[in-house]
Amino acid sequence: DTGVSQDPRHKITKRGQNVTFRCDPISEHNRLYWYRQTLGQGPEFLTYFQNEAQLEKSRLLSDRFSAERPKGSFSTLEIQRTEQGDSAMYLCASSPTTLRGQETQYFGPGTRLLVL
Amino acid sequence: EDKVVQSPLSLVVHEGDTVTLNCSYEVTNFRSLLWYKQEKKAPTFLFMLTSSGIEKKSGRLSSILDKKELFSILNITATQTGDSAIYLCAVPRPYYGNKLVFGAGTILRVKS
Numbered sequence: 174d175t176g177v178s179q180d181p182r183h184k185i186t187k188r189g190q191n192v193t194f195r196c197d198p199i200s201e202h203n204r205l206y207w208y209r210q211t212l213g214q215g216p217e218f219l220t221y222f223q224n225e226a227q228l229e230k231s232r233l234l235s236d237r238f239s240a241e242r243p244k245g246s247f248s249t250l251e252i253q254r255t256e257q258g259d260s261a262m263y264l265c266a267s268s269p270t271t272l273r274g275q276e277t278q279y280f281g282p283g284t285r286l287l288v289l
Numbered sequence: 290e291d292k293v294v295q296s297p298l299s300l301v302v303h304e305g306d307t308v309t310l311n312c313s314y315e316v317t318n319f320r321s322l323l324w325y326k327q328e329k330k331a332p333t334f335l336f337m338l339t340s341s342g343i344e345k346k347s348g349r350l351s352s353i354l355d356k357k358e359l360f361s362i363l364n365i366t367a368t369q370t371g372d373s374a375i376y377l378c379a380v381p382r383p384y385y386g387n388k389l390v391f392g393a394g395t396i397l398r399v400k401s
Contacts, residue, residue, distance in 0.1 A: 177331075206388060215293075215377050215391030216332070228386055264331060268387065276387060277323065280331040 175199060177281035179265050185287045186255055193251045194284045198267030205248050206278060207240060208264040209233065216264055222248060223270070255288045262286075291316040295378050295392035303400050306368050310395045312378030313360040322361050324352055325377040327394070332377055335363070368399045 178197045186192050198205045203224050208216035219238070220230045224245040234240075237255075242248040252259055262285050266278040296311045314322065321339045325332035336345045338354035338361055345352050349368075354361045365372055375394040381387040 204386065206386075208389070213393065215379070215393050216389070217391070218388040221386045221388055223386065229388065266389075276381075277334055277337055278381075278387070278389060279334060280325075282330045 177265055177267050177279055179263075179281040179284050181284055182282060183285050183287075185289065187289050188255060188257060190255055191251065191253045192255060192286065193249055194263055194265075194286075195247060195249050196265030196267075196281055197247045198265070199279060200246075202267035202269050202279075203245065204268045204270055204276070204278075205242055206266045206268075207248070207250050208266065210262040210264060210283075211260075219250075252286075255286075257288045260286055260288045291380070291382060291390050293378055293380055293390050293392040295376075295395050297395060298393065299396040299398070301398045301400060302368055304369060306399075307364065307366045308368060308397065310363040310365075310376050310378075310397070311360060312362070312392055314378075314380050314390075315359065316380045316382065316390060318383050319356070319359075319380065320383050321381060322354055323379045323381070323389070324361070324363050325379065327375040327377055328373075335376075365397075368397075370399050370401050373397055373399045 206221040207219040210216040222242040237253045262283045264283045265281040268276040268278045324335040336352045341356040352363045377394045378392045379389040
């Protein structure tokens with residue numbers, strides 16, 4: 174399977190615990206995005222990477238959130254001291270970069286987080 | 290602020306019906322609009338539209354863009370129960386790494 178993969182698919186944690194999610198993009202895609210989706214809403218942008226560089230972070234991403242893409246391949250999203258409001262689907266997407274600037278983003282299956 | 294608005298928010302139809310889903314947008318430096326289908330997991334890509342008036346078609350699904358009036362429609366003909374899903378419209382922001390601005394989605398339920 175050469176699509177975007179995410180791990181784990183589901184995570185249940187207690188409030189105050191730390192969690193880490195992983196995303197493996199489509200190989201050769203140099204852009205990687207994280208989005209968060211809550212019930213009844215479309216995905217909201219969190220952050221993105223161009224290769225290993227994190228180029229933008231949404232104001233939705235509080236200090237408790239950190240994302241890395243150390244070698245420009247897979248990425249991790251960590252949430253520290255989780256809160257019930259962090260419960261959501263966390264989606265990863267990847268895309269190539271072209272001169273036209275009209276690239277399609279392909280999404281992974283998501284990690285569904287429930288904070289009790 | 291850039292925004293994407295979809296309508297209706299939800300729709301229930303019977304198999305065989307034709308549906309039209311709407312997406313309007315206000316995004317600076319517009320270059321393209323994307324439609325995704327989301328079942329229980331990740332959004333799957335349907336269409337990318339860049340030019341006004343040119344219909345994109347895939348089987349029973351088709352979509353068209355009107356850049357003057359800032360909207361797009363997604364049509365599904367002869368609907369099937371497998372078309373039941375959330376349909377998402379998204380517009381990339383080209384000077385912000387193409388991050389996607391999504392609408393809230395249209396929930397489509399096709400009854401047999």
